[in-house]
Amino acid sequence: MSFVKFENVYKRYKMGEITINAADGVSFEIEKGEFAVIVGASGAGKTTILNMLGGMDTCDEGKILVDGKDIATFNKKQLTTYRRYDIGFVFQFYNLVNNLTAKENVELATQICAHASKPEEVLKKVGLEDRMNNFPSQLSGGEQQRVSIARALAKNPKLLLCDEPTGALDYNTGKNILRLLQDTCRNDGVTVIVITHNSAIAPMADRVITVKNSKVDKVEINKDPVDVSTIEW
Numbered sequence: 001m002s003f004v005k006f007e008n009v010y011k012r013y014k015m016g017e018i019t020i021n022a023a024d025g026v027s028f029e030i031e032k033g034e035f036a037v038i039v040g041a042s043g044a045g046k047t048t049i050l051n052m053l054g055g056m057d058t059c060d061e062g063k064i065l066v067d068g069k070d071i072a073t074f075n076k077k078q079l080t081t082y083r084r085y086d087i088g089f090v091f092q093f094y095n096l097v098n099n100l101t102a103k104e105n106v107e108l109a110t111q112i113c114a115h116a117s118k119p120e121e122v123l124k125k126v127g128l129e130d131r132m133n134n135f136p137s138q139l140s141g142g143e144q145q146r147v148s149i150a151r152a153l154a155k156n157p158k159l160l161l162c163d164e165p166t167g168a169l170d171y172n173t174g175k176n177i178l179r180l181l182q183d184t185c186r187n188d189g190v191t192v193i194v195i196t197h198n199s200a201i202a203p204m205a206d207r208v209i210t211v212k213n214s215k216v217d218k219v220e221i222n223k224d225p226v227d228v229s230t231i232e233w
């Protein structure tokens, strides 16, 4: 069985008389250890999928299987536990706590986890061994995103979910962050899922899920994903 499986998932928002289908029968699978990209235009339904997968939102219908468990059946408490232990989240705008240092930001996540890595070790892994005691305002955008990746990875999550992780970064810094995510997947076996509107990123993924009008338009498997250095946008 696949590590992640969406089976005919629906999410609807009622706006007065109108019903908006934010997920309209979404089905796809992702294998353990894959680097998957969910790509689509603005409003296509990417964030809705990621939020449901991350346990931050619930679906109205369908199954969302993660490591054999249907999280769509979880109650609030089970979802909190799932978010806390199983999910690492990387946001477009980093979401760091400004009055805590890089190390303290990572510690905050590790304190609530049973099998967390040492903050120093993870910060070293993301190339920030010399910046651990800096506050977010003393770090560049790319460095702040590295702290946010370290914070997510320190929990040793089952899934690393990334919502437009390079959206706020310049071209080269964005590529460096994608390299870090690709290395994390390849070297540490972490299942990484990135959502983006930038289809140029697709060739670096093992699996590309294209979303259109709240549905999965197509799924492509790359037998030979390319190195980040070879892609351009």
Ligand SMILES: Nc1ncnc2c1ncn2[C@@H]1O[C@H](COP(=O)(O)OP(=O)(O)OP(=O)(O)O)[C@@H](O)[C@H]1O
Pocket: 013, 015, 020, 021, 022, 040, 041, 042, 043, 044, 045, 046, 047, 048, 049, 197, 214
């Ligand atoms: N809370 C909500 N209430 C009403 N409609 C919503 C809500 N959240 C999302 N939608 C609608 O669901 C659809 C999918 O939105 P979603 O945010 O998932 O798209 P997206 O692909 O992530 O877009 P973007 O790249 O702009 O973030 C859109 O039509 C959006 O307007």
